Amino acid sequence: MTLILDPDDPTGWREAPGAADRERADEARGARHAASDRLTAGLNPQQREAVEYRGPALLIVAGAGSGKTRVLTHRIASLIDGREAWPSQILAITFTNKAAAEMRERVEALLGEAAGGMWISTFHSACVRILRREAEAIGLSSTFTIYDSADQRTILKRIIKELDADTLGFTPASAQAKISKLKNELSDVESYARNVNTSDPNDVMFLEIFRQYTRRLRDASALDFDDLISETVYLFRAFPKVAALYQRRFRHILVDEYQDTNHAQYALIRELTRPVEPDVVAELDAHGVLVRGLTDASGAIPGASLTVVGDSDQSIYAFRGADIRNIVEFERDFPGAKVVLLEQNYRSTQNILSAANAVISNNFDRKDKKLWTADGDGDKITGYTGYSAHDEAQFVADEIEALHRAGVAYRDIAVFYRTNAQTRALEEIFVRSALPYRVVGGTKFYERAEIKDAMAYLIAVANPLDELALRRILNTPKRGIGPATETSIASFAEQNDLSFRQAMRAADGLGLGPKITKAILDLATLLDAAAAMLVPSQKGIDEGTNEGASKVSDVLAFLIEGSKLVETLRTSRDPQDETRAENVEELVAQTKDFDRENPGASLVDFLTQVSLVAAADELDDASGTVSLMTLHTAKGLEYHAVFLTGIEEGLLPHQMSASEPGGPAEERRLFYVGITRARKRLYLSLAMSRAQFGEVSVAMPSRYLQEIPDELIDWKQSPGMANSRGGNQPRALNARRGFGGGAGGGGAWGTRDRDLERFSVTKSAAPKTEWANRVTGTVRDNGDLTLEAGDRIRHTDFGEGTVRQVTGEGTKRIAHVAFDSAGQKKLLIKIAPIEKL
Ligand SMILES: Nc1ncnc2c1ncn2[C@@H]1O[C@H](COP(=O)(O)OP(=O)(O)OP(=O)(O)O)[C@@H](O)[C@H]1O
Ligand SMILES: [Mg+2]
Numbered sequence: 001m002t003l004i005l006d007p008d009d010p011t012g013w014r015e016a017p018g019a020a021d022r023e024r025a026d027e028a029r030g031a032r033h034a035a036s037d038r039l040t041a042g043l044n045p046q047q048r049e050a051v052e053y054r055g056p057a058l059l060i061v062a063g064a065g066s067g068k069t070r071v072l073t074h075r076i077a078s079l080i081d082g083r084e085a086w087p088s089q090i091l092a093i094t095f096t097n098k099a100a101a102e103m104r105e106r107v108e109a110l111l112g113e114a115a116g117g118m119w120i121s122t123f124h125s126a127c128v129r130i131l132r133r134e135a136e137a138i139g140l141s142s143t144f145t146i147y148d149s150a151d152q153r154t155i156l157k158r159i160i161k162e163l164d165a166d167t168l169g170f171t172p173a174s175a176q177a178k179i180s181k182l183k184n185e186l187s188d189v190e191s192y193a194r195n196v197n198t199s200d201p202n203d204v205m206f207l208e209i210f211r212q213y214t215r216r217l218r219d220a221s222a223l224d225f226d227d228l229i230s231e232t233v234y235l236f237r238a239f240p241k242v243a244a245l246y247q248r249r250f251r252h253i254l255v256d257e258y259q260d261t262n263h264a265q266y267a268l269i270r271e272l273t274r275p276v277e278p279d280v281v282a283e284l285d286a287h288g289v290l291v292r293g294l295t296d297a298s299g300a301i302p303g304a305s306l307t308v309v310g311d312s313d314q315s316i317y318a319f320r321g322a323d324i325r326n327i328v329e330f331e332r333d334f335p336g337a338k339v340v341l342l343e344q345n346y347r348s349t350q351n352i353l354s355a356a357n358a359v360i361s362n363n364f365d366r367k368d369k370k371l372w373t374a375d376g377d378g379d380k381i382t383g384y385t386g387y388s389a390h391d392e393a394q395f396v397a398d399e400i401e402a403l404h405r406a407g408v409a410y411r412d413i414a415v416f417y418r419t420n421a422q423t424r425a426l427e428e429i430f431v432r433s434a435l436p437y438r439v440v441g442g443t444k445f446y447e448r449a450e451i452k453d454a455m456a457y458l459i460a461v462a463n464p465l466d467e468l469a470l471r472r473i474l475n476t477p478k479r480g481i482g483p484a485t486e487t488s489i490a491s492f493a494e495q496n497d498l499s500f501r502q503a504m505r506a507a508d509g510l511g512l513g514p515k516i517t518k519a520i521l522d523l524a525t526l527l528d529a530a531a532a533m534l535v536p537s538q539k540g541i542d543e544g545t546n547e548g549a550s551k552v553s554d555v556l557a558f559l560i561e562g563s564k565l566v567e568t569l570r571t572s573r574d575p576q577d578e579t580r581a582e583n584v585e586e587l588v589a590q591t592k593d594f595d596r597e598n599p600g601a602s603l604v605d606f607l608t609q610v611s612l613v614a615a616a617d618e619l620d621d622a623s624g625t626v627s628l629m630t631l632h633t634a635k636g637l638e639y640h641a642v643f644l645t646g647i648e649e650g651l652l653p654h655q656m657s658a659s660e661p662g663g664p665a666e667e668r669r670l671f672y673v674g675i676t677r678a679r680k681r682l683y684l685s686l687a688m689s690r691a692q693f694g695e696v697s698v699a700m701p702s703r704y705l706q707e708i709p710d711e712l713i714d715w716k717q718s719p720g721m722a723n724s725r726g727g728n729q730p731r732a733l734n735a736r737r738g739f740g741g742g743a744g745g746g747g748a749w750g751t752r753d754r755d756l757e758r759f760s761v762t763k764s765a766a767p768k769t770e771w772a773n774r775v776t777g778t779v780r781d782n783g784d785l786t787l788e789a790g791d792r793i794r795h796t797d798f799g800e801g802t803v804r805q806v807t808g809e810g811t812k813r814i815a816h817v818a819f820d821s822a823g824q825k826k827l828l829i830k831i832a833p834i835e836k837l
Pocket of ligand 1: 042043044047062063064065066067068069070071311314345346347635636637638676
């Protein structure tokens, strides 16, 4: 019997299964037969093989919906159930925190017990945990801040301005992308500097930007998202003993969505799966880290077993450095790796799979594999071409209502799009139709300015070195501290080798006016007082816990009170400030939830959690809402019914990638990912015209639509189009007409002009629709229009009808209307284009 140190378990030592355990487990195998049967019951032979295989490396490659994630889950459960590993010896990497939570739940359901100590997380979360523990080794404070994309751009904007780099064409976004790319390739400032082309002024300037950026993050004790991975790799490479602790601990590493790992993530996996050499084992042993029972005959601890699952057809993150070669070269990097192929699809109907197969087979450079199911053809795919984005959205809303009436829960329906901008039309129509929906990862709560302000107060308290956070709150709410004062604080800090925060405390010596000086000192005092609230009691310090420290919600409330953040918003004359105040209060409510759900957790824990909330984490399956999300966010998920919207040239493939090498192939994989999310019903829609960047332009059907065999799609037509044409042309024809022989083909252009004409007719024929509102900038507000059951109303689009019922209150009142010819609709009274008759 061996004891190992479990870093998750503050009480220290846990038993690790040794040879004796395994023997005992073998003896007990008969008794446990029932259990292991349960773990493999319902799996097909290949899936079972993947669950039961034991060896150093296992690669499972398979198409969408073939049970890859399911196999991972069963494999973890089987390792634990067979006493081959403690939960704490398992590290499973998933793509989102939400997927991680789901996997944990499933493993626990399979085992029938909680599997504490198991690490199931994203690459980023796992790295944050490691870095917070080991920060000091690489000269970071363990309370380091995690900068998001917006923070990065703020810093880069300052640097670019200071260096006049915009004259060379640098923008915060371009510099950010380049830095990110380098970091994903594990290239840092020094390695870039070694290879820089000194005769190219652009390269030299970029080097300077990169250098400054790196220095500022260092000074602020901050890491960006890419750093989380690369710094962990550096940590492991520079400190083999630190690495050895994790190599020793994690005996089984499993990675889902392996096709989307980038080079840095791949390097991390390599580091974690290295064996611990006998001399390091001996040193660990000498330091009291128990290693007995883990070593082999040579005295080394063998590398962890690695299982990766992936589908190269679903690789959609090349722009973030994901490297399909990671899959292709797996066998080379892990010689003797077992490869299991899964073929049968358990998610979708054959019609959906046939469409997916047809589309993806147009990509070269892939192993041909065809998805198939034993479940039958199912319904045909529904296609729809709207005359505008709003018309398309109306189609989506109507179909969702029809599905709902047929018994499909809202939460089992999803609408996907390529770009976030596409949500506008969808949301407008959904709100108007009173359809419950949720935008996953759109303008996120935590990206709102007022939330970032409140968060900056917390960050400044947790990490006093964070200059970005301090500068953000320096004059928020307004305290009369202008940019000139901000600059004097910054240069005072620079000259005297102080942090910005220290310079604030020394504001007396800056020669500023008494009022401004007091304002700065008051803020510094407020932050210091809040920091004092975070110190645990002596008992907590002794025991290494957070006992005695104030709760996050109390610290936030204290800061809000002291800074008058909410009070200022409440008394402002800007009507939107009221909403902002409510948002900040929502944040307070969230910290309360956090405190309740995570007793003993610290402020840094809260900040970490917020930083790591990936888009897909906002999904809430329990809620009865339709999910709206980008195609990228949809990965790994499945829904009864899926709407793929905006299947147009310029959107899919996106214009940015259409001309890039490999771009159209990657966009095709994105389309494939979208199609394969659907279980039973798939809808493909597009619009003939779309407003983008404030301009309405004619849209062309996506080239990928053409790749789906005609007989799989049932094209419906757009009522708006039919009216304006005075005819009932099948939608398929209209859509198909857009396909010229190739890009810019004469036929295609001819079609465009005619469609544009028709489109103008439609537009002027329906001046009262939301379209006209958009164009003229009027926003409808029915204010306090009173309606009750029995009232007759007229709607601009649906004609006349009778109110059946009014539900909800205030601005959320909804009229349930039976229209004379348009059927039943639910309308949000405040904004619906209706009048009472
Ligand atoms: N042997 C099986 N019997 C019944 N259902 C199964 C089986 N294997 C997988 N499934 C179901 O099929 C669906 C797809 O499985 P899963 O999500 O694991 O596929 P995947 O290969 O990970 O897909 P993706 O590539 O989209 O991530 C799930 O609902 C899963 O529960
Ligand atoms: Mg999966």
